[in-house]
Amino acid sequence: MTEQLISPLRYDIDTVETIIDGEKYIILQDPFGIANQNLMLTKDFYILLRSLNGAFTFQQLKNEVENDEIYKLIEDSLRFLDKNAYLLSANYFQRLKEVQEQYSIEPYRPMLTANSSYPETANEFLAFASEYFKKFIDIKFENEPAALILPHIDFSIGHLTTDVYAKGYSSIAENQYDLFVIFGTSHRSYSDYFIFSEKPYQTPLGVAECDLEILNNLKEKIGKKLTIGDFSHKFEHSVEYQVVLLKYFFKNNFKILPILVGSPYEFIVNGQLPENDSINNLLASLNEVIEKSSKKVMFIASVDFAHIGRKFGDDFDAETRLKQLEIEDRILINSIERGDRNTFFDKIIADQDKWKICGVSSIYALMQLINPTKGKLIDYAIWNEVPTKSAVSFASIALFK
DSSP states (O other): OTTSBOOOBOTTOEEEEEEETTEEEEEEEOTTSOSSSOEEEEHHHHHHHHHOOSOOBHHHHHHHHOOHHHHHHHHHHHHHHHHTTOBSSHHHHHHHHHHHHHHHTOSSBOOTTBTTTBOSSHHHHHHHHHHHOOOOTTOOOSSOOSEEEEOOSOGGGOHHHHHHHHHHHHTTTTSOOSEEEEEEEOOSOOSOSEEEOOSOEEETTEEEOBOHHHHHHHHHHHGGGSOBOHHHHHTOOHHHHHHHHHHHHOOSOOEEEEEEEOOOHHHHHHTOOSOOHHHHHHHHHHHHHHHHHTOOEEEEEEOOOOEEEGGGTOSSOGGGGHHHHHHHHHHHHHHHHTTOHHHHHHHHHHHTTTTOOTTHHHHHHHHHHHOOSEEEEEEEEEEEEGGGTEEEEEEEEEEEO
8 A cells, every 4th residue: 555656636726825823724625626625734734745746655755754653644634635536546537527427417507606706596686787787878889899808807896897897798788699609718727729518508597508500510610629528617707707798788599609718828938829720720610600600690708817916926916016017908908909919929928928818818719710900998997906915907898800
């Protein structure tokens, strides 16, 4: 048993540092609901855990620790973590399989953030929305936008955030659409750059069906290269927020095409635009399938902009950088308004994404798909979260062909 390798901590576990009676602790949280419970570790044990990268056996650890009582405490803790599916072990993969199989037979993608970001029941949601998502009648354009860039920041913050959403939707709220194609930010590492879903999205105002006709036609064009990942969508709020608001602003029987877009990290590090044969082929095929359908379509990128401060791993308080943050955001927004996706991404590369723009891939994919000639900033705001010394910026932008 002692020759058994110690499984490493899962890479997809969230951690929160806290201080109790002057001592630092790390709270482990599983956003995918595979682990049985949240766990709290001492900071020292967490550091040890991170150093055990799957290359050490229990025997090697015992030789290093030497003190039998301390080793037994560490061993028991590691086995408890494993039992609770926090380690990348056979137990975790078995539990993951069971959870995925259970989810596959559920009829709808559930409301992940209901009762935290918005009310779950229809009557309560309508009361909430009538207060926080009032239409702005003065936000209209001479030409109908071809796409919108919208936030995915928490509704519960209040009018600072909900007004930016509402202003964006007000620019198209008098129209009717057959299909909304939503590029959501994938906040976690998943199986592919584009991940589609077939599972209908549940909202307080009813279910939004996925457009399986479009999806099946796309499958026929690109085959196995199309990734369907219902389980990945279950834990992402970026598409969810838009679907909830679509059901509020549009009463007709529209359908959705939810797409999670992966991290641009590889492209940023390599100094390359996020385009390759796979990406280009998928977007070109999607465009062809949609055009052949003759459906009235609105494209949406569900994104936020900068994330700075202590909460996001910076060694400074966000308050000290807010002016510079807005300057940097405005440079990116100006490139979007010019319809210049290359300049947009070139700045991300130049900065090495130090402002942590949460939506780079989705914005770029949207612009590549529709090839806008121009854009127009509708609204912009910064949420300065004083207690955590952190800040997030976000905007609504209309794009035109």
